[in-house]
Amino acid sequence: MTIQWFPGHMTRARRQIQDKLKLIDVVIELLDARLPVSSRNPMIDEILLDKPRMILLNKSDLADAKVTQEWIEYFKKEGITAFPVDASTGTNVKDIPVQAKLLLKEKIDRQIAKGINPRAVRGLIVGIPNVGKSTLINRLAGRSIALTGDRPGVTKGQQWIKVGKEMELLDTPGILWPKFEDQNVGYRLAVTGAIKEEILNAEDIAFFGISYLMRYYWDALEKRYGLQEFSKDADDSDSVIAIMEQVGRVRGCVVSGGRIDLEKASRAFLRELRAGKMGRFSMEAPY
Numbered sequence: 001m002t003i004q005w006f007p008g009h010m011t012r013a014r015r016q017i018q019d020k021l022k023l024i025d026v027v028i029e030l031l032d033a034r035l036p037v038s039s040r041n042p043m044i045d046e047i048l049l050d051k052p053r054m055i056l057l058n059k060s061d062l063a064d065a066k067v068t069q070e071w072i073e074y075f076k077k078e079g080i081t082a083f084p085v086d087a088s089t090g091t092n093v094k095d096i097p098v099q100a101k102l103l104l105k106e107k108i109d110r111q112i113a114k115g116i117n118p119r120a121v122r123g124l125i126v127g128i129p130n131v132g133k134s135t136l137i138n139r140l141a142g143r144s145i146a147l148t149g150d151r152p153g154v155t156k157g158q159q160w161i162k163v164g165k166e167m168e169l170l171d172t173p174g175i176l177w178p179k180f181e182d183q184n185v186g187y188r189l190a191v192t193g194a195i196k197e198e199i200l201n202a203e204d205i206a207f208f209g210i211s212y213l214m215r216y217y218w219d220a221l222e223k224r225y226g227l228q229e230f231s232k233d234a235d236d237s238d239s240v241i242a243i244m245e246q247v248g249r250v251r252g253c254v255v256s257g258g259r260i261d262l263e264k265a266s267r268a269f270l271r272e273l274r275a276g277k278m279g280r281f282s283m284e285a286p287y
Contacts, residue, residue, distance in 0.1 A: 027053040030127035033063035038188040060084030067282035074286035087136035206266030220278040
């Protein structure tokens with residue numbers, strides 16, 4: 001299955017971001033902690049050029065903590081400040097303005113030396129759809145300002161939002177890239193909910209997700225769906241389908257003749273995986 005999604009408002013967003021860059025002090029790049037590479041738009045480097053940047057590994061409460069720490073060390077070696085946050089719960093969100101000022105310390109010190117009272121830091125938040133930008137902004141602002149939703153493509157325009165007296169943030173629509181050269185990138189994004197389900201085949205996405213959990217998080221999968229009679233070593237199509245059918249039985253997705261509604265079972269599995277019902281998991285590691 002080829003996964004492509006590039007709505008028109010994303011093309012406009014790219015142009016708008018480029019137009020606003022001259023007003024920006026620091027870029028806050030929001031990634032999904034479960035898949036930092038797949039959720040990092042390769043077009044962003046071209047758009048943002050050499051602006052100071054920090055990386056926030058969002059949804060860290062859903063990611064494998066050990067793997068997230070490996071990513072922090074990886075980005076540190078690349079000379080990039082990165083740390084885990086969770087916009088939904090507020091984990092580490094208060095550290096964002098502090099880290100932004102640290103990135104701009106030399107610039108701020110020069111202004112103070114010249115007798116200039118530094119203004120609020122202007123930050124640009126960028127990230128792919130459904131990575132949690134609007135939720136993060138609302139958490140930083142302490143009130144509901146940005147639209148939020150559990151589906152990609154909620155934010156359609158740009159807006160400046162004040163975060164106390166220290167920061168002003170520019171929210172932007174999430175930007176995906178026109179085509180995934182590596183189709184596994186598309187599958188990972190689909191498993192975690194970054195692509196609209198209406199354009200996907202739920203069974204294909206669930207198949208990919210179950211295959212991955214069988215290899216790396218079998219215990220969680222086994223416990224959730226009662227797979228004691230199944231083998232984690234039998235990583236083939238028939239085994240994955242058998243597990244999908246078991247998910248359907250456990251979740252009541254049985255239709256006439258005792259058959260399993262695989263589409264319904266697949267959607268149930270994806271909802272539970274995304275909600276953290278099987279515990280923490282990461283789909284990418286740096287090493």
